[in-house]
Amino acid sequence: MIDKDKNKKKIRMGIVGYGNLGKACEKIALSDENIELVGIFSRRSGVKSNFRTKVYLQDDVFKFDMDVVLLCVGSQSDLQDTAARIATKFNTIDSFDTHAEMAKHIDRMSKIAFDNDRLCFVGVGWDPGLFSLVRALFYGVIPNSKCQTFWGKGVSQGHSEAIRRIKGVVNAKQYTIPKESALQLVREGVDRDLTPREKHLRECYVVVEKNADKEEIERKIVNMPNYFAQYDTIVHFVDEKYFDEHCSGLEHGGFVLANGIFDDFKSKAEFSLKLESNPTFTAGVLVAYAKALAKEYENGQRGVKTILDVPIA
Template sequence: MSEIKIGVMGDPQLLNEVVHDVNSQDDMELVAVFSQEEAETTVGYTQPVKKERLEKISEYSDQIDVLIICSGATTDTYKQTLEYSQYFNVVESYLPMIKLPIHLERVDRVAREHDKLAILALDWAPGFFSLNRLLAEAVLPQGETYQFTGRSVSQGHSETLRRVKGVADAVQYTLPAEEALESVRKGEAPEISIGQQQSREAFVVLEEGADPEQVRAAIQQLPDYFSSNATEVHFISQEEMAQEHQGNSQAGTLIRTGKYEKGKGHLLEFQLNLEAKPIFTASVLVAYARAAYRLSVKGEKGARTILDIPVSEIAPYDREWLIENFL
């Protein structure tokens, strides 16, 4: 089996998990990790890792089959994917859905021009939940879909909080509406909006001299993040933040209900419970890096999402093995 040559760049927490995951794959070879730090060989992993300065990344265009972009910040991912899809097939982990159509169009244009393939917005939502929702609604076209987030740390929303004027540090939890969740499971099919399916809780460390009420109002009025949900804001010390809010768990429930002739009903439920979200996200990125490589070899190019990729392309097995063992 030929080895897929992988490059990795981005935020350290997710990057480190991707490095470990790539090194555990039989069909992948880690070529280099790119960062702003001085180039060196890092031995803190199970295998030595070559590090290169980020400005040298384009020099590796003929040595890397797929670049995994681990940047979590909205603006970083948006710019980096657009830039690096000139040189590499790429996969990326995060982008708010509100900007995804524009991002897809721009990356598609660049990737096609340079005969590259990019797979965007790979995580659990958007990502795995998107894929499962498509499957559920395709087989139950008459019905309702409900998506509940369990008590989870939202990395994207937390990063957005930290950019609010007057905020020194922050973390945001998404909470499920338990009564609505149980009502759906009982088949009562309540009419509730996405905003009513969850609420948000923010823990904020203020910058010195910041007005807490101004900060609270600025957070609760943020469009696309907090304005459409009930958001409770708590102000805490940096010590409390360090002691009580360093977890990165994620959980969620997707339910599709359907009603058919003679009153017969169906309910499909998909659950996801992650003790450490970066580890899961890394696994998703690595699996879809495999798909990006395989599809690029077949001549595909442009920008894709998880909805466009055949599931068989992410598995480290050939078609015959999958048919024999999964069907």
């Protein structure tokens, strides 16, 4: 009897970016017998993998043949341009999480994908991503419902990376904290959309270079569009010893809550996520959907899709 799995073609994957997310994707891909991890592609020279995966410079990606490339670079400044470049040759998947820029990212990637006979999945993480699926489900099954989303308490990789990009910053972690008063209002059935400032606090721990202008760095953080400007934001400047001792975790989580009234009957639904490692969970979502992407491309699908466009089973 022929073992079909032995004859099954492995999915050839590449990973662009080798921070926390890229490393987590590497571990998951290596554990999957249906995946052949071709290599890691990093902007930094001299990078080595603890798992003996081949690591190349990012520009070398075009020398290879791969079914799908996972884009694991920061949303704030790298991802959109990197995606546009890589998608000229490869099918790509990303976890782009700047909600305010998502429509623009989709439009840009759609043109590139169709022009180059590619299929690209965008915004596939846990929000946007898994939480998007949950909101769609709640809106679909609860008549006249209103959904509200809370993140945290936990480390936001994208916001932390955005702070680290500021001149004079050595290291940074940003913790997203849901406000208990807002959570309580939603659980009690408040019938209006709460503002970002009402719902969340953003707390930042920042290590800076010696003689760095802390006032200027704080000003840039709290006024950063799409990241901090619309939130209450607290900035703590700490030394490296404090940072290493108190800011080493990568935990995160969140809630999607729905309330609806139909025919005088109330319905409530709540989905929660509690993660010890934000990048590990996000990587799990990325790799799972990268496998789906490879299959859909083989079946003739082209263009751009979000997680809502991909059958869940």
